Amino acid sequence: MSVFEYLFGVDYKVYIVDFYQSLKFPRVLAVITQETLPCLREDGSLGQKIVCKNEYGERVECPSQENEYGGENGTENEMAPPFYADLGKKAxxxxxxxxxxxxxxxxxxxxxxxxxxxxxxIVSNQESGKVFGSLxxxxxxxxxxxxxxEKWNTDNTLATDITIQDKIAAGMKVTLEGTFAPQTGxxxxxxxxxxxxxxVAVNTNLDLDMAGPIVDVAAVLKYQGWLAGTNAQFDTQKGKISKNNFAFGYHTSDFALHTNVDNGKDFGGSIYQKVSDKIDCGVSMKWSAGSSDTLFGVGAKFALDQDASLHAKINNKSLIGLGYQQRLRPGVTLTLSAAIDGQNFNAGGHKVGIAFDLEP
Structure with missing residues (x-):
């Protein structure tokens, strides 16, 4: 026990520490650097993640900071934009x-x-009675x-894919696909x-047809959550553009807006909103120039708990879709579905479906 503690009955060390902290000197932080690395999202698309390292090159936890867009460390907005085919995917x-x-x-x-x-x-179609299987x-x-x-299906078609990713350049993926039907050659x-x-997200598809390949090119630009994309297809055999599509949208963690124009005559749009942790909602609309027929639909997903969810959708033609998913045990999921024709309810023609997903 020190003399100060003996005379005054207090611990002077505590007072010194409290006094030092009350001065609120600026904290000296370790030097932390950030770098962006490519990563694979859960849906299989290519994205990017932020990795933080200290002055010794060791990975450390990134400091938590709110950016101007509301995302922590900017991860939501610094993630790579979706490819053109994935625009409007959430809805x-x-x-x-x-x-x-x-x-x-x-x-x-x-x-x-x-x-x-x-x-x-394996899929068994109730109407046609056809059974289709794949491996x-x-x-x-x-x-x-x-x-x-390697792929094979009951139509006796063999397919082989070879993919190389992030080796030619960071964020780049190259795939060579080939199919062969032994019966027809x-x-x-x-x-x-x-x-x-x-x-930016750019992808190209080249059909290896010696008679005249078809070249498909798509690109999506992203700026502060705004998305703009274009998709064009050129038929070298016919010497003309066979596809000319444009899309525009806005994307955040809980909201997505998407509009598109295909070949100048087919128009579409969708809205996705994550209302809460348990409810996801979507709105979809399609219309073709020269036609008065418009397709409009509303859908929702409600998570009952972590193992069960309800799905429902309806469009302006009174076609109702209902679904129920239940995880029976880890790796086993049951899906029950029903399609109801609301305009001809008594006439029948409704459809039901059952699906099992098994995964270890």
């Missing part, structure tokens, strides 16, 4: 995911100890950025490339 998922009308479906995914991923599926295997060599995929080939960074 489209509200209308498409959780529904399997008129089919019985079974999907199985598994992975071997050597790292080979296997996917198989695919996927193997990745991560150190070389290579992915090999038909062969096809495609060369696909894609590149994405913080502000």
């Amino acid at each position: 489209n998922d509200v209308f498409s995911k959780g529904y399997h009308f008129g089919v019985f479906k079974l999907d199985l995914k598994t992975k071997s100890e050597s790292g080979v991923e296997f996917s198989s599926g 695919s295997s996927k193997y990745s060599v991560k150190e070389y950025g290579l992915t090999f995929t 038909s062969k096809t080939g495609k060369l696909k490339t894609s590149f994405a960074n913080d502000t």
Whole structure:
């Protein structure tokens, strides 16, 4: 015990610390640098993530800072923009995911100890009675950025994909696809490339047809949440542009607006809103020039809990879609679907569907 503590009965160390903190001297922070690295999102698209390192080059937790757009460390706005085909995806998922009308479906995914991923599926169509099955295997060599995929289906079509990613350049992906039908001898080939960074996402598809390839090019620009995209297709055999599409939209973490014009005559738009942690809503509209027929739909998804969700949608033709998803156990998901024709309710023609997803 010190003399100061003996005479006054207090711990002088505590007072010194409190006095120092009350002065509020500026804190000396360690030097932290940020760099953007490409990453793969859950939906398979290419994105980017921010990694922070200290002065020794070791990865550390990024300091939490609110940027002017409301995202922490700018991750929401610094993520790469979606590719043209993925514009309006959030709203489209509200209308498409959780529904399997008129089919019985079974999907199985598994992975071997050597790292080979296997996917198989079978779909039975209630109206046509046709049963379609598929089997695919996927193997990745991560150190070389290579992915090999083999596919086969009951139409007796074989397909092979070879992909190299982030090796030619950061954010760049190159895929060579080939299909072969032994019964007819038909062969096809495609060369696909894609590149994405913080502000632009570009992808090209080249049909390897010696008679005259079809070149498809798409690009999306992003600025502070605003998106502008274009998609053009050129038929070298016919020597003309066969596709000329434009899109415009706005995207945040809980809101997405998308409009598009296809070939100057087909117009579309969608709105996505995440109302709460449990409710997702979507609005979709389509219209073609020279036609008075407009398709308008509203859809919603409601999460009952972490294992169950309800899906519902309706359009201006009184077609009602209902879906229920339940995770029975980890890796096993059951989906029940029903399509109801509200204009001809008593006439029948309604559809039901059942789907099982099995994944370890």
